[in-house]
Amino acid sequence: MEETYLYDPNVLLKLDFHRSPAKFQPFISAASPGETWLKVRPLKDTDFDRGFLQLLSQLTTVGNVSRTQFLTRFSQMKASGDYFVTVIEDTRKNEIIGAASLVIERKFIHNCSVRGRLEDVVVNDTYRGKQLGKLIVVTVSLLAEHLGCYKMSLDCKDKLIKFYKSLGYVLLPGNSNSMTIRYDETPNLKRNTTALGVNTGGDACQTVSLHLPS
Numbered sequence: 001m002e003e004t005y006l007y008d009p010n011v012l013l014k015l016d017f018h019r020s021p022a023k024f025q026p027f028i029s030a031a032s033p034g035e036t037w038l039k040v041r042p043l044k045d046t047d048f049d050r051g052f053l054q055l056l057s058q059l060t061t062v063g064n065v066s067r068t069q070f071l072t073r074f075s076q077m078k079a080s081g082d083y084f085v086t087v088i089e090d091t092r093k094n095e096i097i098g099a100a101s102l103v104i105e106r107k108f109i110h111n112c113s114v115r116g117r118l119e120d121v122v123v124n125d126t127y128r129g130k131q132l133g134k135l136i137v138v139t140v141s142l143l144a145e146h147l148g149c150y151k152m153s154l155d156c157k158d159k160l161i162k163f164y165k166s167l168g169y170v171l172l173p174g175n176s177n178s179m180t181i182r183y184d185e186t187p188n189l190k191r192n193t194t195a196l197g198v199n200t201g202g203d204a205c206q207t208v209s210l211h212l213p214s
């Protein structure tokens with residue numbers, strides 16, 4: 001059966017991992033991830049059967065997504081051209097073990113420029129601590145630069161700030177608050193209003209930006 005990539009996989013081979021401040025020991029990259037059985041590549045339409053959604057459920061609630069729903073969303077993302085869902089596969093097991101998404105946002109400002117947002121970063125818990133988190137985040141960060149983004153940002157919990165700082169992301173002074181209004185919970189305007197902007201310690205999110213050298 002023919003498989004479809006979300007985007008051109010060859011673009012990942014062009015990324016220069018020496019541009020990243022991340023310290024890889026030993027050195028690895030998307031083109032050479034350190035093991036013959038590891039593959040860094042764009043999401044494929046067949047990854048429904050490689051445990052992609054099960055992996056995402058280690059990050060947040062996925063729900064009961066059917067194959068049809070998955071394929072419809074995949075087609076929409078591919079048609080838009082602005083979604084770069086990137087995965088790490090353990091080819092021995094035919095299983096997706098890491099993922100991160102770059103979403104391109106098109107702007108009028110800065111001469112109709114584009115910026116990137118880093119979303120949905122996760123590594124299978126049995127594979128953590130082996131540089132794969134760094135590998136997948138650096139891959140999509142370099143991809144953002146390659147695609148012409150003037151900056152990339154992300155929201156994360158406080159405990160991950162150190163991780164993202166080691167990859168070049170910084171908290172911008174006076175401009176690192178993440179604010180959210182949720183529409184998927186029982187409507188309760190008073191509660192939502194109260195929650196906005198309140199620092200809830202370890203669960204609070206921070207906005208961290210990567211400014212790419214010009």
Ligand SMILES: CC(=O)SCCNC(=O)CCNC(=O)[C@H](O)C(C)(C)COP(=O)(O)OP(=O)(O)OC[C@H]1O[C@@H](n2cnc3c(N)ncnc32)[C@H](O)[C@@H]1OP(=O)(O)O
Nearest residue numbers: 118119120121122123128129130131132133134154156163
């Ligand atoms: C923008 C977003 O999507 S934010 C959401 C991030 N995702 C999650 O929280 C989902 C659950 N967590 C995970 O999937 C993983 O822990 C990840 C993706 C955060 C990290 O994956 P790993 O493969 O373990 O990362 P990796 O091995 O590259 O570790 C890099 C460094 O970050 C540190 N680190 C990794 N995870 C954590 C954590 N949860 N808390 C604190 N430090 C961490 C490691 O100790 C390591 O430090 P070192 O280089 O000094 O030894």
